Amino acid sequence: xxxxxxxxxxxxxxxxxxxxxxxxxxxxxxxxxxxxxxxxxxxxxxxxxxxxxxxxxxxxxxxxxxxxxxxxxxxxxxxxxxxxxxxxxxxxxxxxxxxxxxxxxxxxxxxxxxxxxxxxxxxxxxxxxxxxxxxxxxxxxxxxxxxxxxxxxxxxxxxxxxxxxxxxxxxxxxxxxxxxxxxxxxxxxxxxxxxxxxxxxxxxxxxxxxxxxxxxxxxxxxxxxxxxxxxxxxxxxxxxxxxxxxxxxxxxxxxxxxxxxxxxxxxxxxxxxxxxxxxxxxxxxxxxxxxxxxxxxxxxxxxxx
Amino acid sequence: xxxxxxxxxxxxxxxxxxxxxxxxxxxxxxxxxxxxxxxxxxxxxxxxxxxxxxxxxxx
Numbered sequence: 001x002x003x004x005x006x007x008x009x010x011x012x013x014x015x016x017x018x019x020x021x022x023x024x025x026x027x028x029x030x031x032x033x034x035x036x037x038x039x040x041x042x043x044x045x046x047x048x049x050x051x052x053x054x055x056x057x058x059x060x061x062x063x064x065x066x067x068x069x070x071x072x073x074x075x076x077x078x079x080x081x082x083x084x085x086x087x088x089x090x091x092x093x094x095x096x097x098x099x100x101x102x103x104x105x106x107x108x109x110x111x112x113x114x115x116x117x118x119x120x121x122x123x124x125x126x127x128x129x130x131x132x133x134x135x136x137x138x139x140x141x142x143x144x145x146x147x148x149x150x151x152x153x154x155x156x157x158x159x160x161x162x163x164x165x166x167x168x169x170x171x172x173x174x175x176x177x178x179x180x181x182x183x184x185x186x187x188x189x190x191x192x193x194x195x196x197x198x199x200x201x202x203x204x205x206x207x208x209x210x211x212x213x214x215x216x217x218x219x220x221x222x223x224x225x226x227x228x229x230x231x232x233x234x235x236x237x238x239x240x241x242x243x244x245x246x247x248x249x250x251x252x253x254x255x256x257x258x259x260x261x262x263x264x265x266x267x268x269x270x271x272x273x274x275x276x277x278x279x280x281x282x283x284x285x286x287x288x289x290x291x292x293x294x295x296x297x298x299x300x301x302x303x304x305x
Numbered sequence: 306x307x308x309x310x311x312x313x314x315x316x317x318x319x320x321x322x323x324x325x326x327x328x329x330x331x332x333x334x335x336x337x338x339x340x341x342x343x344x345x346x347x348x349x350x351x352x353x354x355x356x357x358x359x360x361x362x363x364x
Contacts, residue, residue: 015325019335050353056346111343118350 017095024090025073025101026066026108033288034065034161040292041165041180043299044243049120049169056119057168061161064112064128068135068157070105074098075140079206085199105136120168127167131160145207148214155188156181162292179237180295186231187288190224190263194281197221197266198274221267224280228263232256235291244298251294259287 038061042054049057073080073091081092090096096104109132117125139154147153159181166177196203196210197220203210211220235256239249262283265276321329 015321016328018328018331022332022335052349053353056350059346115346115350118347118354 017090021090021095022104025070025096025104026063027069027073028066030069030158031062031065034158035062036289037180037184037292038062038161038165038168040296040299041162041177042169043296043303044162044176044180045166045169047170053119054169057116057124058165060112060116060119061128061164061168063108064116064132065161067105067108067112068132070101070108071132071136072140074101074105075136076144077101079145079208082206083199083202085202116164116168121171123171123173124164124168127160127164127173131157131164134160146209148209148211150209151192152189155185155192158188159184176238176241176243179234179241179243180292182234182237183231183291184288186227186234187284189227190231190259191281191284191288193220193224193227194266194277194284197224197277198281217271221269225260225263225267228260228280232260235287238295244295248294248298252291255287255290259283 035058039058042049042058073089076086077091077098080086080089086092091098091101109129113125113129113132116128135154135157139150139157143150143154162180162184163173163177166180167173193211196212197217200210200212200217204213211223215223232253233256235252236249238244239246239252259280262276262280266280269276
């Protein structure tokens, strides 16, 4: 091997990757939603956890979510390289080698689970480990490339953080925590299928069997509407299990009503009109944030006022 | 074959460019920072978990 060969090898490894590129492997935007929903789970749970331990637990959950993001990028590097939305991720951009992303994600997974076990309890740590396993193995490795129900079932991984947060404080996972799980679980299909409607070409190119390119646009639009209706109803559930007051019920009803209205516009839109789908995608993010923020406000008011 | 091997220069480094060296330094600092934070967190968790119970034992 010549010096030139060594130099070429060096260029193909991570010599130009900065800490920011490794941070990007953690999918910070997804991580922020995980942290927020887990935090709401922690605040909503009955029980007392030292504020510093709660903060460290939240950090462990964030790192766990980030680790599963890195492992997902490791596994999906081939399809990330053909989709416009994911083309600039650190692996397809040639900044971080796949093997390093795998090692980074694996190491952080173990670290996050161990840290959560130390800071809170084994139930929360076990749930976090299961979340990472479900996202990486069940969703990324198995479902994503094999069925249009990929994001429906895989959505369970994204829905678990509030249960993990609840368990971290209460050392239990009662019905109320699963109500929060259900809201995110039912939110996932209309959110991702709205995206898939106007990014259909990307998914087709990558060979991912998303609902629009398997069952067609119309079937997807119908399912988006159906899931939005069920989601709007499930969004009211925290009131009926006694977690929150009528203030939340009104807020959730208004938000859910708007979600259903936007999904109705998606259903009624012409085949080439993706405007309503883009609007629904944007609003769905706000919906989830607002519903969880309303629960958070309710619980904080109940605790401090 | 063995003659050819002897003629090839033995590489002593990857010959990093100044930009690559700067990035490596940044990565090293990030690892050091991460390690420092990890140590502080484990120490804090230990102290908080033991809490007042450290005195509740028979000597």
